[in-house]
Every structure is written in structure tokens, then in C-alpha cells.
Amino acid sequence: MNYASVLVDVSVRQTDRAFDYAIPNRWEDAVQPGMRVIVPFGPRKVQGIVLAVKDHTSVSKVKEIGEVLDVIPVLTEELLLLGTYLSEETLCFLITAYQAMLPTAIKAVYKKFVRLHSKESIDYLPEELQAIFTHLERREWSELEELVSKITTVQRAIKEGLLEVDYEVKNKANKKVERVATLLEVFDHEANSISSPQQRDIIEFLRLNGQTSIKELKERLGITESPIKTLQKNKVINVHSIEVYRDPYVNKQINRTSPLPLVDEQKNAYEKIATSISNNEHKVHLLHGVTGSGKTEVYLQTIQNVLNLNKEAIVLVPEIALTPQIVERFKGRFGNDVAVLHSGLSIGEKYDEWRKIQRKEVKVVVGARSAIFAPFENLGLIIIDEEHETTYKQDEHPRYHARDVAIWRGNYHSCSVVLGSATPTLESYARAQKGVYELETMEKRVNQDALPTVEVVDMREELHRGNRSMFSTALHEKIEDRLQKKEQIILFLNRRGYSSFVMCRDCGFVIQCPHCEVSLTYHKNTHRLKCHYCGYEEHMPKVCPSCQSDYIRFFGTGTQKVEEAIYQQFPEARVIRMDNDTTSRKGSHEKMLKQFGNGEADILLGTQMIAKGLDFPKVTLVGVLAADSSLHLPDFRASERTFSLLTQVSGRAGRHDLPGEVVVQTYTPEHYSIELAKDQNYLDFYEQEMKIRRNFHYPPYYYLVLISISHQDLMKVVKVSEQIAIYLREHLSNKSIILGPVSSPIPKIKDKFRYQCVIKYKYEPALHAVLTKIQQFYQEETDKGQLQITIDFQPTMFM
DNA sequence: AGCACGCCGACT
DNA sequence: GTCGGCGTGCTC
Numbered sequence: 001m002n003y004a005s006v007l008v009d010v011s012v013r014q015t016d017r018a019f020d021y022a023i024p025n026r027w028e029d030a031v032q033p034g035m036r037v038i039v040p041f042g043p044r045k046v047q048g049i050v051l052a053v054k055d056h057t058s059v060s061k062v063k064e065i066g067e068v069l070d071v072i073p074v075l076t077e078e079l080l081l082l083g084t085y086l087s088e089e090t091l092c093f094l095i096t097a098y099q100a101m102l103p104t105a106i107k108a109v110y111k112k113f114v115r116l117h118s119k120e121s122i123d124y125l126p127e128e129l130q131a132i133f134t135h136l137e138r139r140e141w142s143e144l145e146e147l148v149s150k151i152t153t154v155q156r157a158i159k160e161g162l163l164e165v166d167y168e169v170k171n172k173a174n175k176k177v178e179r180v181a182t183l184l185e186v187f188d189h190e191a192n193s194i195s196s197p198q199q200r201d202i203i204e205f206l207r208l209n210g211q212t213s214i215k216e217l218k219e220r221l222g223i224t225e226s227p228i229k230t231l232q233k234n235k236v237i238n239v240h241s242i243e244v245y246r247d248p249y250v251n252k253q254i255n256r257t258s259p260l261p262l263v264d265e266q267k268n269a270y271e272k273i274a275t276s277i278s279n280n281e282h283k284v285h286l287l288h289g290v291t292g293s294g295k296t297e298v299y300l301q302t303i304q305n306v307l308n309l310n311k312e313a314i315v316l317v318p319e320i321a322l323t324p325q326i327v328e329r330f331k332g333r334f335g336n337d338v339a340v341l342h343s344g345l346s347i348g349e350k351y352d353e354w355r356k357i358q359r360k361e362v363k364v365v366v367g368a369r370s371a372i373f374a375p376f377e378n379l380g381l382i383i384i385d386e387e388h389e390t391t392y393k394q395d396e397h398p399r400y401h402a403r404d405v406a407i408w409r410g411n412y413h414s415c416s417v418v419l420g421s422a423t424p425t426l427e428s429y430a431r432a433q434k435g436v437y438e439l440e441t442m443e444k445r446v447n448q449d450a451l452p453t454v455e456v457v458d459m460r461e462e463l464h465r466g467n468r469s470m471f472s473t474a475l476h477e478k479i480e481d482r483l484q485k486k487e488q489i490i491l492f493l494n495r496r497g498y499s500s501f502v503m504c505r506d507c508g509f510v511i512q513c514p515h516c517e518v519s520l521t522y523h524k525n526t527h528r529l530k531c532h533y534c535g536y537e538e539h540m541p542k543v544c545p546s547c548q549s550d551y552i553r554f555f556g557t558g559t560q561k562v563e564e565a566i567y568q569q570f571p572e573a574r575v576i577r578m579d580n581d582t583t584s585r586k587g588s589h590e591k592m593l594k595q596f597g598n599g600e601a602d603i604l605l606g607t608q609m610i611a612k613g614l615d616f617p618k619v620t621l622v623g624v625l626a627a628d629s630s631l632h633l634p635d636f637r638a639s640e641r642t643f644s645l646l647t648q649v650s651g652r653a654g655r656h657d658l659p660g661e662v663v664v665q666t667y668t669p670e671h672y673s674i675e676l677a678k679d680q681n682y683l684d685f686y687e688q689e690m691k692i693r694r695n696f697h698y699p700p701y702y703y704l705v706l707i708s709i710s711h712q713d714l715m716k717v718v719k720v721s722e723q724i725a726i727y728l729r730e731h732l733s734n735k736s737i738i739l740g741p742v743s744s745p746i747p748k749i750k751d752k753f754r755y756q757c758v759i760k761y762k763y764e765p766a767l768h769a770v771l772t773k774i775q776q777f778y779q780e781e782t783d784k785g786q787l788q789i790t791i792d793f794q795p796t797m798f799m
Numbered sequence: 800a801g802c803a804c805g806c807c808g809a810c811t
Numbered sequence: 812g813t814c815g816g817c818g819t820g821c822t823c
Contacts, residue, residue: 006823010800019823042822043802059823112801152815 003057004031004065006048007095008041009108013779016093019048020057022064031065034073034080036106038066038169045167047108049075049098067169072358074102076375078412085408091771091791092398100398101373105173105351112141113166114154121162126153129163141165173348175355177241179214181228183207184238194236198227206237214239245352248345249331257332259301265289266298269440273302276416276438277309277380284407286387286432287420289442290451290680291651295420296326297446299383300333302418303364307337311380311415312363316402318389319343319368320609324590330366341367341374344589369394372402372409379413382406387419387428388644390796399792403428422651422682423644426693429686430700452622452660454650454678458669459626470565475623475663483573483602487658488618491566491605492649493559494629502529502540506549511541515751522554524561559605562625566603578606611648620658624649627666627674635745635798636698639673643685646677697737699794702760705771706795708744710752710788720787721755724774728759731770736761745798752788756798 005018021039023031031037035050040063047069075083079101086097099107115138116122122130132139132147145151157163183206194200201221206212214228231237262270269287276283289295303313317326322342330338339353339362356362357374365374369392372382384392384406392402403419410417419428419437432439445451457472467473482489501519502511511520513531520529522540530537544552559579566575576592589609596604597616604610604619624646631642650662666674676685694701707724711717721741728738740757747754761767771791781787 003823008822010822012800014820015800015822021823039823041801044800044822046800046822057823062823110801 001028001031001053001055003054003062004037004050005052005054006037006039006065007051007098008039009047009049009095009099010041011093011096011099012783013093013776016095018051020059020062022057022062023053024064027065027068030071031068032073033077034075036069036074038069039063040066043165044110044112045169046110047169049095051080069106074106074358074375076377078377078409079373079375082373082405082408082412086398086400086405088768089404090398090400090793091768091775097398100370100394100400101375103347103351103354105347105354106171109170109172111168111170113138113168114141114144114158114163115139115166117162117164124160124162125157129153129157133163173346173351175243176246176348176352178244179239179241180211181206181214181217181232181237181239182211184236196227196230198223199231199236202227202231203236245356246346246349247352248349249327249340254328254331254335256335257329259304259333260294260297262297262301263294263444263446265442265444266294266446269442270298270301272438272440273298273416273418274305277302277305280414281416282411282414284410284417284419284431284437285440286424286428286437287418287440287442288424288429288432288682289420289422289440290445290682291422291648292445292451293422293442294446295385295442296329298442299385299418299420300329302381302383303334306380307334307363309380311378312376313365313381313383314371314374314376314379314406315364315366315383315385316369316371316392316406317366317385318391320391320611321386321389322366322368323593325593325615327366330364334364337363339365339367339374341365341371343368344587369402372405379409380415381418382410382415383418383420385420387421388423388425388640390641393794393796395792395797399795401794422680423640423647423685424682426640426686426689427700430690450659451680452650452662454662454664456627456664456666456669456674456678459665459667469569470562470625471569471623472663472665475665476569478621478661478663479570479573479603479623482621483570486602487620488596488599488601488616489603489621489623490610490616490619490649490652491562491603491623491625492611493562493605493607493625494627494645502552502554504544504547504549505551505553507544507547509544509546509552511545515748521558559607562605566605570603573603574601575603575605576601578604578610608645611645611652616652618658619652620660622649622652622660622662624662624664624666627664628668628671631668631671631673636693636696637796639671639689639692642671643673643677643689646674647680647682650677650680697760702737702762704794705759705761705767706792706798707757707759707771707774708754708788708790708792709741709756710749710754711786712752714753716787717753717755720778720789721757724789725757727774728757728770731766731773732759732761732764733766736764 002023004021004023006021007018008015031050031053033050033052037048037050038045039048045066075098083094083097087094116133122133125133128148144154148154154163158165183203202217205217205221217228232239273285287295299315306313319342327340339356341350341353357365357376365371384403394400406417428437431437455474457474459472462472479489502522511529513520513536515536520531523530527540528537529540541552543550559577563575563577566573576596578592595601599618627642627646630645631638646664664674672688673685693699709717709721725738725741737760738757741755744754744756775789778787778789782789
């Protein structure tokens with residue numbers, strides 16, 4: 001095995017294939033598929049992944065591998081295979097698929113350096129460069145670009161051989177190391193022969209506690225590094241570096257829990273899954289359980305079952321639901337067998353959690369979408385909680401859905417996949433009804449709690465009665481009641497499409513982003529207008545830019561505005577507001593929830609992020625301020641989202657001994673997704689929505705592909721979009737439906753016009769080939785960066 | 800993606 | 812005659 005096929009870390013079509021390299025003798029047996037290597041690639045060095053090793057090559061001029069970065073492959077055989085599946089299914093480059101599986105920490109960072117060829121060459125350099133290279137013989141390229149008036153002088157010096165270029169490939173983050181001291185055995189009993197009291201303390205401490213970090217020694221004994229150095233010099237102790245994990249949960253006391261008794265429905269579901277597990281079957285179980293039906297306990301016991309068989313489990317939880325509460329439930333049951341992966345961790349912390357998985361030090365992973373790639377090799381179970389959540393679909397390349405990956409891996413390992421939700425996607429429920437998935441239903445709440453009563457308030461009537469505030473009379477009264485009883489309240493504002501835009505009351509002019517054609521959002525604290533798509537900002541104008549009227553005001557409701565209204569109408573209430581503004585700092589999310597849980601506030605006000613997984617015993621009232629704000633999005637899933645959101649939010653109330661109440665404010669109370677969410681009537685909603693989906697040829701009756709085309713020139717976009725639509729109509733079967741081209745719901749982002757085509761199909765074997773053709777046809781133009789064509793299979797967003 | 804090579808117009 | 816602009820094509 002003298003050669004390796006290497007996939008280089010350059011994500012463009014032309015390098016989307018393996019390149020052969022010779023393996024130097026010293027690494028002949030060390031290089032294995034799935035390892036990272038550094039290879040010379042053209043004039044530079046790049047990171048690559050070994051796809052295969054072989055004893056021959058058809059390439060005549062092979063170069064040698066420069067460096068082997070791993071001892072254990074970072075990608076298992078399974079993940080290497082999964083990558084090819086992903087790249088074929090989502091039409092992405094193979095390297096992009098692999099990158100999605102690896103922690104950011106081991107992503108390569110490239111640096112280019114210029115250094116003096118030899119000491120003498122400095123005399124021949126132009127004066128400007130002499131000054132630069134006198135003090136430092138090696139400079140980073142980017143640094144030089146700023147120091148030098150013209151970069152060509154550097155390039156010339158390189159050509160003349162006075163300067164040389166070299167490249168560095170590094171990781172984004174490294175293993176964290178710590179220096180530790182150990183007592184050398186010979187001196188274990190000779191402590192008395194040492195006169196220095198500090199040194200004797202150190203020896204005594206090490207004898208009692210064994211290997212200790214230098215940092216801890218200094219803290220505990222109140223000493224400096226000097227006596228440690230002396231002991232080291234005298235060969236009494238040994239100091240060396242060991243790898244340590246950055247453990248974000250290290251200082252947290254988590255109490256261990258034991259399995260809770262299961263009620264009938266839970267037991268039923270548990271046993272059905274257990275049967276699949278003991279039979280080593282690859283089955284997909286759809287666990288349809290109302291909020292509060294105890295799905296998590298079923299997960300926990302099922303995982304225990306899998307651990308008893310010495311296998312591993314992956315649990316996916318949506319990012320916003322990955323709260324400390326949830327993490328603690330898993331850590332409480334499985335202790336140090338759990339690794340947690342979510343976006344709140346630093347790059348280094350994520351890497352450490354990932355290493356625990358790779359080194360088989362944990363058996364359970366709880367994490368967001370990308371945790372589906374956890375490098376377990378003996379998988380026994382994959383759970384996807386809140387299966388309906390759209391965050392499981394990645395909205396950049398590779399555009400995969402974690403559910404599809406889960407099913408692929410489940411099939412590979414011949415293990416079960418559990419999809420859990422109170423409001424499953426229609427796709428999943430339809431599959432369960434067809435018998436493709438196994439359906440387990442849990443209709444009752446665990447502790448026999450009734451579902452909260454839901455009152456739907458018609459805001460149009462409120463307006464007719466002269467109530468112009470954002471709280472209906474009913475909600476206002478109930479808030480006062482809870483405040484008085486010292487019970488807690490959650491107010492939920494579905495913010496998207498409901499942000500505060502600025503409009504002129506005289507002429508109706510709405511201020512929009514000059515680059516994106518969306519309304520700008522007013523931010524009160526900075527008194528500025530901001531675009532939520534590209535970040536463009538401007539000052540709030542004093543007069544209308546269109547008619548110069550000074551009756552220009554902001555409209556709509558943001559959480560800030562609601563907060564103010566609360567302070568006005570309920571001055572005594574203590575409010576915690578959670579939205580992107582207040583939770584952007586690391587750990588603040590957690591802190592706020594903790595405060596609320598401790599009863600330090602009466603009202604928790606927030607956006608989507610408070611809808612999930614939270615469980616506060618003292619919350620007895622949940623208010624949904626504008627239920628229909630998500631109903632009018634240009635998206636065929638708007639009803640499903642609204643139903644699901646309302647159901648989730650309602651589930652937050654009265655999960656314990658106090659009865660819960662929900663008030664839903666809406667301008668369209670007659671809409672079926674609001675009416676049916678009131679009774680948490682999923683089945684009727686499913687039937688009703690399925691009819692619509694069938695009539696309009698939407699999923700689950702049809703599959704979808706969204707093709708988005710964007711370019712700065714409107715004419716170009718229109719022309720390309722039309723060409724694509726024509727090509728599709730010519731080359732796909734006439735049973736498929738091609739929509740468009742039409743302008744996207746957001747017609748312009750960052751000065752680029754956006755058009756889209758949608759393909760609806762049931763069976764289209766040539767689809768991937770046809771789409772690849774389209775990609776290749778426009779490749780030249782897309783490579784140059786002006787034209788952009790993205791292809792999204794089973795899209796979740798139509799923006 | 801980077802980088803070299805190469806072919807044209809604009810200057811010393 | 813050379814410098815430097817960018818289009819073209821390759822990287823084991």
C-alpha cells in the first residue's frame with residue numbers, strides 16, 4: 001500500500017475528486033482511509049482526507065504526502081460511505097459533505113508566509129523590503145500586503161529568489177493541554193530529607209492526591225512555580241503535559257435520577273421499540289405523544305436498554321430546545337456517559353465533546369442537527385425529538401435533513417430510529433399510516449393532568465369595542481389574576497413577519513432596505529433601522545423620505561414594544577424578555593431561564609425560543625399575542641407551523657398540579673389550524689391539511705425541489721430562470737409539475753435579484769442527472785461568482 | 800480556491 | 812521594450 005487517494009480541502013467542482021499521492025515509507029502502515037493529511041497541491045499545501053490506500057497508481061507524477069495529521073481516522077468507514085450518499089443526494093461536493101461531519105476545530109486554516117532566502121539576500125532587496133525583513137525574517141503574506149506600498153515588489157523579489165514562500169496548515173483549535181506534576185516513586189519516602197517547607201508540602205500533597213495540575217498545586221498550597229521547578233530540576237517530581245477536556249458542565253452538580261414508572265401508553269411504546277432493538281431491526285418508530293405525555297422518559301429508558309446491550313445512542317434535539325433542563329435530564333440518568341453538542345459551546349468545547357465520542361469514552365450523544373454525524377461505530381438507537389422542527393434541515397450545503405441521515409445510519413447499523421413529536425410532520429405521519437413507519441401514540445398526559453383550556457380571542461372584535469392595546473380584555477384580566485396569585489405567565493410573540501417596520505401615516509411609505517427589498521426593522525435602543533437579512537443599518541428619519549411629512553412612525557410589535565406595554569399596564573410585574581437581542585451573549589439564555597425558574601420574575605416574554613421543552617411548574621397562563629402572524633407567510637407549510645407552534649406553546653401551561661390556561665389572540669379565529677390547535681386535535685388537523693396538500697400537489701403527495709437563481713442583473717436572472725424552466729419541462733416526465741420561474745418571496749437580497757423554480761414530482765428517476773446537467777451548464781458563470789444557482793431538495797423555506 | 804501562465808494595452 | 816491588467820486552465 002504505497003499510494004493514497006486523497007480528497008483535497010478545496011470545494012470547487014474541478015477538485016471534487018480524489019488525487020493520488022505516494023505514501024513515504026515511514027508512514028506506510030500508518031495511513032488509513034478517513035485520516036487527515038497535508039499534501040502539496042500545486043504550489044501550496046492543503047489539508048485532505050484519505051479516501052483509500054492502494055498499491056498502484058495510474059498517475060505518473062505523484063507527489064508525496066507531506067504530513068499525517070491523525071493516528072485514528074476522523075471519519076469511520078461508515079461516515080466515508082455516508083458522505084458519498086450525501087453528496088449524491090444533495091448535489092454537493094464530497095469534501096463539503098465530510099466537512100459537515102467534522103467539528104470546526106479540525107478544519108484547516110491556511111497561512112502564507114514570505115521569508116528571506118538566506119541571510120545575505122537582504123542586501124539585494126529593495127530598501128522598503130530591507131526595512132521589513134531586518135527585524136523579522138519571516139512575515140505573513142496578509143501582513144506584508146499592508147506593510148508594503150506595492151505587493152508586486154514582493155512578488156518580484158520572490159521571482160528573483162531573494163524571498164521564499166512557504167505555507168502553513170493549522171487547525172482552528174487545538175487540544176487543550178495542562179501541565180501536571182507527578183511524584184517520582186524513588187522519592188516517595190524521602191520527603192523528610194528535604195528541608196524546604198514548601199517543597200515538602202508539594203511532595204506531601206502529591207503523595208496524597210497523586211498526579212495534580214500545576215495550576216491546582218499553586219492554588220491549593222499558595223506557592224509560586226519556583227519550588228516546583230526546583231523539585232523538577234532535582235528529579236524529585238516529574239512535570240509533563242496531558243490532554244484535558246474543556247468541560248462546560250464541570251462545575252455543575254447534577255443529581256442522578258432513576259427510571260420513573262411508565263404509564264400504560266409509555267410502556268406500550270417502550271416495548272414496541274424494545275422489540276425492534278432486541279431483534280436488531282432497522283425500523284422507524286414515529287412516537288406521537290401530546291405535550292406532557294412523557295416522551296423523554298420513554299427515550300431515557302430506551303437508551304438504557306441500548307446501553308445494556310453495549311451499544312450507543314444518538315439523541316437529536318432542536319437547538320432552541322437544547323436547554324440546560326433537557327441536558328440535565330440526560331446527564332442525570334447517564335452521568336459521564338453523555339456528550340453534549342450544541343452551538344452554545346466554543347469551538348474547543350465542541351471538539352472536546354466530539355473527541356469523547358471518537359475515543360469511545362461516552363455512549364450517548366445529545367445534540368443539535370450535526371450530532372447525527374457522531375462517529376459511533378456500534379450504534380443501537382437514534383432518537384429525533386420534536387421531529388417536525390425545521391432546524392433539522394440544514395439551509396446551506398450540504399442541504400441534508402437529519403431525519404434522512406438518521407434513517408441511513410439506522411439502516412447501516414441495523415438499528416431503530418425513533419421520531420418523536422406532538423405534531424409530527426405530515427410526511428412522517430403519512431408514512432406511519434402507510435405502514436412505512438411504526439406508529440406509537442401517547443394521548444394522555446402522564447400525571448393525568450387535563451390539557452390546558454385554550455381560549456381563542458378574536459382581536460377584530462376587541463378593536464371594534466375600542467380596545468387598541470395589544471392585550472385583549474380576557475388576557476389582561478387573566479394576567480392581573482396571576483400576578484395577584486403570584487403564579488407565573490409566559491407571553492409568546494411569534495416575531496417573524498411581525499417586526500416593527502416604519503411607515504409614513506401621511507403617504508403610506510414604508511422604509512425598506514435598499515439592498516434586499518424587505519422592510520427595515522426599528523430598534524429602539526439604538527434608534528436605528530436595521531435589515532434582518534443583510535445587516536444594513538440607517539438612522540430613523542425625522543421626516544418621510546417620500547413626502548417629507550413628519551408623521552413617520554413605527555408599526556408592528558416587537559418584544560421590546562410588548563415589554564413596554566406590560567410595564568405600562570402592569571407596573572408591578574417583573575418581566576424577563578428573551579429574544580435575539582437579549583440572549584446573544586453566551587450563557588445568558590440559560591441564566592434567564594434559571595431566573596424565571598427561581599421565581600425571580602412573573603412574566604417570561606419571548607419569541608420561538610421559549611416555546612420548546614421548558615417546564616416551569618408555576619406557569620399557569622400562556623398568552624399567544626398574535627397567533628396568525630405565522631399564518632400569512634408565503635409558504636405552504638404556514639398552517640402546519642402555526643398549528644404546531646400553538647400546540648407546543650399551549651403545552652407549556654399547567655404541567656403540574658396547578659391547572660393551566662392558554663389565551664390565543666388572533667385576527668382569524670375561524671382558521672382550522674387555530675381552531676384545531678385549541679383542542680390539540682392533531683388527527684383532524686392532519687386530515688384537513690392532507691386534503692389541501694393533495695389538491696395543491698404538495699408534500700407528502702409530491703416531493704419538491706427548489707431551484708433558486710440570483711444575479712445582480714435582473715434581466716440575467718429572468719433569462720437564466722426561464723432557460724432552466726424550459727429545460728426542466730423538456731427533460732422531466734410530464735407527470736412532474738414545474739412551477740415558475742417566479743420572483744422569490746424576498747425578491748432581492750444584498751443587491752442580487754432572486755428568482756425561483758419549483759419542481760413537484762412523485763417519481764423522477766432522471767431528476768439528479770437533469771439537475772446536475774443544469775449545474776454543469778451554468779458552471780462557468782457560477783464559478784465566477786456573479787450568477788448563483790442553488791438546488792434544494794425537500795426545502796423547508798421558500799424565502 | 801489559489802496560483803501560474805500567457806496574451807494584450809500603457810508606460811519608462 | 813517592460814509592466815501589469817485579467818482571462819484560462821491546472822492542481823496527484
